[in-house]
Amino acid sequence: xxxxxxxxxxxxxxxxxxxxxxxxxxxxxxxxxxxxxxxxxxxxxxxxxxxxxxxxxxxxxxxxxxxxxxxxxxxxxxxxxxxxxxxxxxxxxxxxxxxxxxxxxxxxxxxxxx
Amino acid sequence: xxxxxxxxxxxxxxxxxxxxxxxxxxxxxxxxxxxxxxxxxxxxxxxxxxxxxxxxxxxxxxxxxxxxxxxxxxxxxxxxxxxxxxxxxxxxxxxxxxxxxxxxxxxxxxxxxxxxxxxxxxxxxxxxxxxxxxxxxxxxxxxxxx
Numbered sequence: 001x002x003x004x005x006x007x008x009x010x011x012x013x014x015x016x017x018x019x020x021x022x023x024x025x026x027x028x029x030x031x032x033x034x035x036x037x038x039x040x041x042x043x044x045x046x047x048x049x050x051x052x053x054x055x056x057x058x059x060x061x062x063x064x065x066x067x068x069x070x071x072x073x074x075x076x077x078x079x080x081x082x083x084x085x086x087x088x089x090x091x092x093x094x095x096x097x098x099x100x101x102x103x104x105x106x107x108x109x110x111x112x113x114x
Numbered sequence: 115x116x117x118x119x120x121x122x123x124x125x126x127x128x129x130x131x132x133x134x135x136x137x138x139x140x141x142x143x144x145x146x147x148x149x150x151x152x153x154x155x156x157x158x159x160x161x162x163x164x165x166x167x168x169x170x171x172x173x174x175x176x177x178x179x180x181x182x183x184x185x186x187x188x189x190x191x192x193x194x195x196x197x198x199x200x201x202x203x204x205x206x207x208x209x210x211x212x213x214x215x216x217x218x219x220x221x222x223x224x225x226x227x228x229x230x231x232x233x234x235x236x237x238x239x240x241x242x243x244x245x246x247x248x249x250x251x252x253x254x255x256x257x258x259x260x
Binding site: 023024025055057058059061062063065066068069086090093094095096099 | 134137159163166167170174215216221222223224225227228230231234
């Protein structure tokens with residue numbers, strides 16, 4: 001029911017595969033902890049793969065924004081990969097679709113990191 | 115499922131604890147009733163999320179997780195309206211004073227989108243103060259004859 005996270009390294013990019021629901025409580029705090037952990041280790045090129053995310057609420061959206069800001073403040077970049085239609089629609093109505101750097105291809109997204 | 119079953123009246127009422135588990139439970143109950151009412155997958159997601167966001171407001175901001183306070187959930191439907199009411203026992207909340215989450219200066223805020231999403235996803239959204247205390251929100255989705 002809740003969220004599952006897996007972090008893998010592709011070159012100097014950390015790819016975080018997220019599956020399940022990013023909602024207030026366990027889901028959003030697990031994502032927050034994973035992103036904080038990466039940034040604290042100096043990993044500041046992060047690709048968040050949301051292809052298996054079935055649901056995200058306003059708290060989850062807040063965590064995406066928070067992660068985006070904290071990675072950028074650390075001198076890095078956070079990009080999003082494989083948005084489901086539901087998540088894409090949510091980012092569009094909240095006007096965040098143009099804020100995030102969003103990709104459909106993992107290899108292209110990785111190349112796009114500076 | 116025949117049309118008569120789909121459009122029959124139904125009422126569900128629960129008094130829920132002020133916990134995040136209740137948020138999940140309320141969403142399940144409302145989505146189940148909406149499914150029986152014949153809403154499509156897109157509307158089920160919208161109703162579920164509106165209920166979830168309203169429940170979070172009731173549990174977190176209204177009752178502040180107080181174990182002595184309950185959240186009353188009621189789901190009713192008739193041939194024209196699917197209505198969800200969620201009432202807390204908190205001290206009240208100024209819904210009109212919320213900043214616009216779409217304003218450029220608020221776009222990168224990490225909170226403050228819940229009410230906006232509810233308004234976006236439902237056909238009607240009303241808030242009223244309860245006497246002696248608490249807030250009740252009413253969410254309505256119009257039934258569409260298939």
